[in-house]
Amino acid sequence: MTTVLVVGVFGLVAIGLYGLLIVRNLIKIVIALQLLTKAAALAMVVAGQVSGQVNLGQSLALTVIVADTIVAVVGLALAVQVRRRFGTLDVRQLSTQKR
Amino acid sequence: MAGALSLLVILFPWTGAVIVALAARRNPRWLHLLAAVFAAAAAAAGLGLLFYTGDAPAVTLSLGGAFGDFTLVPDGLGAFLAAVAVVIGSLAVIFSADYMRGEAQLGRYYFLVLLFIGSMCGLVLSGSLLLMFIFWEMTALCSYALISFYNDDPKAVAGGIKALVITQFGGVGLMIGVLVTRAALGSDSVSALLNGADSLPPELLSLIAFGFLIAAAAKSAQVPFHTWLPGAMEAPTPVSALIHAATMVNAGVYLLARFYPAFAGVPGWTTAVVAVGMLTALMGALMALTSDDLKRVLAYSTISQLGYMFYAIGVGAVFASQFHLLSHAVFKALLFLGAGAVIHAVGTRDMRQMGGLGSQMPFVRGVFIIGVWALVGLPFANGFWSKELILEAGLADGPAWAYIVMLAVAGLTALYSFRMVWMVFFGKAWTGRRLHDAPAAMRGSLGLLAVGTLTIWLLAEPFKNLLASSLLRHIGEAEGSVLLAVLTNPATLLALGVIAAGLAAWWWRESLTGVANRLRFIAQAAQADFGFEWLNRQVVIVTHRTAMTLRTTQTGQLNWNAVGIVGGLVIVLLVLIVGG
Numbered sequence: 001m002t003t004v005l006v007v008g009v010f011g012l013v014a015i016g017l018y019g020l021l022i023v024r025n026l027i028k029i030v031i032a033l034q035l036l037t038k039a040a041a042l043a044m045v046v047a048g049q050v051s052g053q054v055n056l057g058q059s060l061a062l063t064v065i066v067a068d069t070i071v072a073v074v075g076l077a078l079a080v081q082v083r084r085r086f087g088t089l090d091v092r093q094l095s096t097q098k099r
Numbered sequence: 100m101a102g103a104l105s106l107l108v109i110l111f112p113w114t115g116a117v118i119v120a121l122a123a124r125r126n127p128r129w130l131h132l133l134a135a136v137f138a139a140a141a142a143a144a145g146l147g148l149l150f151y152t153g154d155a156p157a158v159t160l161s162l163g164g165a166f167g168d169f170t171l172v173p174d175g176l177g178a179f180l181a182a183v184a185v186v187i188g189s190l191a192v193i194f195s196a197d198y199m200r201g202e203a204q205l206g207r208y209y210f211l212v213l214l215f216i217g218s219m220c221g222l223v224l225s226g227s228l229l230l231m232f233i234f235w236e237m238t239a240l241c242s243y244a245l246i247s248f249y250n251d252d253p254k255a256v257a258g259g260i261k262a263l264v265i266t267q268f269g270g271v272g273l274m275i276g277v278l279v280t281r282a283a284l285g286s287d288s289v290s291a292l293l294n295g296a297d298s299l300p301p302e303l304l305s306l307i308a309f310g311f312l313i314a315a316a317a318k319s320a321q322v323p324f325h326t327w328l329p330g331a332m333e334a335p336t337p338v339s340a341l342i343h344a345a346t347m348v349n350a351g352v353y354l355l356a357r358f359y360p361a362f363a364g365v366p367g368w369t370t371a372v373v374a375v376g377m378l379t380a381l382m383g384a385l386m387a388l389t390s391d392d393l394k395r396v397l398a399y400s401t402i403s404q405l406g407y408m409f410y411a412i413g414v415g416a417v418f419a420s421q422f423h424l425l426s427h428a429v430f431k432a433l434l435f436l437g438a439g440a441v442i443h444a445v446g447t448r449d450m451r452q453m454g455g456l457g458s459q460m461p462f463v464r465g466v467f468i469i470g471v472w473a474l475v476g477l478p479f480a481n482g483f484w485s486k487e488l489i490l491e492a493g494l495a496d497g498p499a500w501a502y503i504v505m506l507a508v509a510g511l512t513a514l515y516s517f518r519m520v521w522m523v524f525f526g527k528a529w530t531g532r533r534l535h536d537a538p539a540a541m542r543g544s545l546g547l548l549a550v551g552t553l554t555i556w557l558l559a560e561p562f563k564n565l566l567a568s569s570l571l572r573h574i575g576e577a578e579g580s581v582l583l584a585v586l587t588n589p590a591t592l593l594a595l596g597v598i599a600a601g602l603a604a605w606w607w608r609e610s611l612t613g614v615a616n617r618l619r620f621i622a623q624a625a626q627a628d629f630g631f632e633w634l635n636r637q638v639v640i641v642t643h644r645t646a647m648t649l650r651t652t653q654t655g656q657l658n659w660n661a662v663g664i665v666g667g668l669v670i671v672l673l674v675l676i677v678g679g
Contacts, residue, residue: 020661029657095655 005046012039026082026089030075037068102157104148105173105224108181111141112188112217116210123206131196134209138189141216145185148178152565156226167287172226175565176421180223180353183425187345187432188216191337194436194544197537198337198443208248212341215241219346223353228277228287235273235318235350239266242347246334258330261635265327269317273354276310279303289357296361308362311354312371319351319405322379326631328402329386332394332448336439339394343401344432352408352424356417363415370498373413377501380406384511385625388518392448393438396519400474401431403508407489410505416492418566422559422581423485429555430473430482433548437467440537440545441523450522457524459534462542464524466549471520473552475513476598481556484585491590506597513601521605556582 012035019032041061048057083089086097115137119130156170173181192212199208218241222234240263247259281287283303284295296304315321320328331342342348355372362368383403387396404427411420440463441456442448457464473482486509493502537545559581585591604611615622627633 017661017665021658021665024658091657095657 002046002050005042005049009039009043009046012036012042024090024092026079026091026094027076029091030072030079033075034068034072037064037071041065041068101148101151101153101173102171104144104151105157105171105178105181107144108141108148108185108220109171109217109224111137111144112185112213112220115141116213116217119213120206120210123204123210127200127205130205130209131199134213135189135193135196137213138185138192138216141185141220142189145178145182145220148173149182149565152178167229168227169230170226170288171221171224172289173224175567176353176357177223177225179421179425179562179565180349181220183349183428184216184219184223184345187428188212188219188341190432190544190547191341191345191436193540194340194439195335195337197540198439199335202335208245208335211241211245211248212338215245215341215346219350222350226289228280228289228292231289232270232273232277235314236267236270238347238350239263239270239318242266242331242342245338245342246331248335248338249333252333255333258327258333261330262327265324266317269314269324269351272310272313272317276307276314279307279310292358293361296364301365304362305365305368308358308365308368309371311358311362312368312375315351315354316375316409317351318354319348319409320379320402321351321375321405321409322382323631323634325379325383325402326628326635329395329398329628332392332398336394336435336442339398340432340435340439343398343435344428348401348405349424349428352405352412352420355409355412356421359412359415359417369413369415371413372409373497373501376406376409376411376413377504378406379403380410380508381504381511382625382629384508384515385621386628388511388515389622389625391450391522393442393450393453393519393523394435394448396450396515397431397434397438400512400515401427403512404431404474406508407486407505410497410501411489411492414493414497414501416489416496418563419485419488419492421566422562423482423489425555425562426473426481426485426552429548429551430470430480433466433545433552434470434474436541436545436548437463437470440541441467443541444534444536450519453523454526455524456534460524460536462536463545466545467524468520469549469552471516475516475601476509476594478595479556481552481554484556484559484582487585487588487591487594488581490594491585491588494590506594509594510597510601510604513598514605517602517605 016032016034016036016039019028019035023029023032041064044057044061044064046057048054048060051057079089082094086094088094115134118137119134122129122133152173152175154172154174156168156172158171160169162169192209195208195212199205202208215238218234218237222231222238225231225234243259243263245259246262247256249255277287280292283299284291292307299307317324328343328348332339334342380403383399383401383406387399387403390396390399404423408420408423408427411417411423441453441460444460445453445456447453469480473480476483476486490502490505490509493505563581608615624630
């Protein structure tokens with residue numbers, strides 16, 4: 001069971017990093033970041049289980065989930081504002097915008 | 100008692116700084132008074148601390164974890180320098196009441212000055228290297244902000260940034276030394292380094308020793324880092340007095356004196372200190388001789404006198420270096436504040452536009468000549484005793500080449516000092532304006548400093564006993580009376596002869612015109628700062644070019660930044676796998 005979870009953690013990290021490297025759409029980048037933080041939360045649960053401190057691992061994971069929900073909300077709100085102001089969500093176009 | 104006083108000597112100025120900053124919008128009269136009261140309270144605490152010195156930590160602040168303990172150790176050396184900082188500092192603050200009258204932003208001015216004084220006390224009292232480093236950087240920050248105090252003047256801003264960059268460079272040297280000490284000894288207390296130096300591997304100890312030397316040279320404006328000090332002359336004059344006499348530049352000399360016993364055995368270290376001190380003394384004197392800006396002459400003379408102190412530490416005469424530091428602090432504060440009174444009255448710093456001021460400002464002329472008397476080292480002002488002590492130690496224990504140069508610099512000092520006095524106070528009057536002599540608060544500070552210049556050497560014996568507790572292992576000077584040793588040593592006569600030759604050279608300067616013309620190339624080199632300004636500019640240009648080249652790596656593209664993050668992650672993982 002632990003092995004499966006560890007593989008899951010690495011899989012999530014890999015998908016998240018792949019998204020950060022390849023994806024251009026701002027909303028998809030927020031999703032990629034979410035995948036990375038979920039990998040971290042899962043890693044904490046696994047670590048808690050392995051080291052025998054189940055409660056500690058799970059409560060840390062819950063804290064991370066709460067915090068990164070806020071990050072997601074702010075990020076998506078910014079994405080909405082960017083779309084309204086610049087008319088695009090492509091980060092390569094955005095980084096060359098003058099204003 | 101010692102703990103309370105060593106805390107108060109830091110907290111009085113800092114509390115004053117906060118209160119002055121909060122009261123900045125009130126009546127400026129109150130600001131002057133508040134700052135002076137807090138500075139005077141700190142001075143009282145600093146003088147009181149001299150009676151309660153001890154080698155044990157007086158205050159311990161336990162931070163736990165990786166930071167260990169922060170301690171304050173008011174031993175003889177630290178308490179002495181703290182007393183210098185608060186007493187000279189408070190006189191500069193009192194002087195400011197007249198000098199800064201009517202200036203804008205007094206709250207910022209007094210805040211920084213008081214913060215500066217408190218930080219310097221913390222630096223010299225600190226018993227752990229990490230805490231010392233923090234205070235070290237705080238003094239650098241305060242000096243930057245004060246040099247740039249007139250922040251609408253581009254020259255002042257440039258001077259401040261230059262001081263900040265150069266002293267930060269030295270700060271890196273100090274940080275390397277501190278971190279290596281921590282890593283190798285497992286503790287960063289000053290006593291751990293002093294006691295454990297012998298057990299360190301030689302290459303680590305030389306790394307620490309030369310790191311500290313770079314830090315001290317940058318802080319004390321030694322070659323090749325001296326260029327920031329003349330640039331610092333854009334500051335208000337009381338600040339110059341503070342930087343030159345009370346706080347900033349003493350820190351480097353303090354650092355070397357404190358750790359001399361640990362580093363004396365490092366091969367080449369003492370020779371490097373002697374060479375740095377000698378070169379600085381010589382070049383400072385030559386540049387002072389060719390400068391026409393009153394404050395610049397004083398700045399170069401500070402550089403030169405600091406060279407004497409470095410030289411003294413290099414030849415092992417740590418007590419002589421600290422004695423000269425004390426003398427220099429008093430007479431240089433007097434000279435700077437005297438120059439401030441002149442500049443305040445005339446409105447220019449160019450000595451060619453002064454001349455003949457003596458008849459209109461007799462009080463300032465009197466105290467200024469007392470200061471110059473001590474700077475030159477004529478008997479029996481305080482500078483005489485300490486300079487002779489250094490030269491005698493150099494003759495006895497130092498290399499001959501350095502001694503000859505230092506002796507010649509004593510003559511050059513006489514030459515440039517009397518040139519300065521002549522150009523400012525004597526000769527033909529340049530301005531026909533009616534000038535005012537110094538006002539009351541200025542007179543008070545100047546009078547106290549003049550009395551100190553003439554009498555502080557009487558305290559040489561108690562001073563030696565004070566320092567003996569912390570410098571016992573390496574005090575290096577003859578047993579018995581310091582003053583008697585100076586008087587009976589034939590080297591004193593030799594040095595006085597050279598000084599007299601310097602005076603004679605100024606007196607018969609007309610008939611020496613031919614020689615002066617032949618030496619013109621030296622004067623030109625000195626006016627060009629011996630190429631160090633050029634070197635500074637080249638460093639700036641190269642840094643700028645490199646930055647512009649590296650800029651292409653900053654695409655602003657999110658995906659590329661993510662590549663950087665992943666690359667960093669891979670490197671960390673590799674280090675963990677290979678290193679683990």
